[in-house]
Amino acid sequence: MVDAHGTRRTVLLAGHGEPHGSVHRVHGYLVDLTDAARDASRADVEEALAGALDHRAVIEQAKGVLMLAHGVEADEAFGLLRAYSQDNNVKVRDVSERLVQLVTKDGRPDEGYLRKVLEIFDEIDPEVG
Numbered sequence: 001m002v003d004a005h006g007t008r009r010t011v012l013l014a015g016h017g018e019p020h021g022s023v024h025r026v027h028g029y030l031v032d033l034t035d036a037a038r039d040a041s042r043a044d045v046e047e048a049l050a051g052a053l054d055h056r057a058v059i060e061q062a063k064g065v066l067m068l069a070h071g072v073e074a075d076e077a078f079g080l081l082r083a084y085s086q087d088n089n090v091k092v093r094d095v096s097e098r099l100v101q102l103v104t105k106d107g108r109p110d111e112g113y114l115r116k117v118l119e120i121f122d123e124i125d126p127e128v129g
Helices: 034-070 074-088 092-103 113-122
Strands: 011-017 026-032
Touching (some): 034 074, 034 092
């Protein structure tokens, strides 16, 4: 619906018309949902963006682990993550989360993390490393 100022509004009509031929009069209520719809949409976008940023951060951490462990560039590290993801039918972000959890303990690198990373990802690309 467009209001008198030309602003598009989202409304809910709850009512009924008088059934005498064509309807000339409707009795009921219009509820303006414009602000609620806008707020819900904004919240959905903010939630999706926050989730995407969280996923990106863990993927970047996992890439860093692989770069250190294998001595590869960032693109190659992401390629390893993607290959493992596809070979095991697991999302890249889930692979990344698992890798970061594997190599850290209480937020600090585990002493054997390079060995663990090499064992896991050498199965994907034996020429790297």
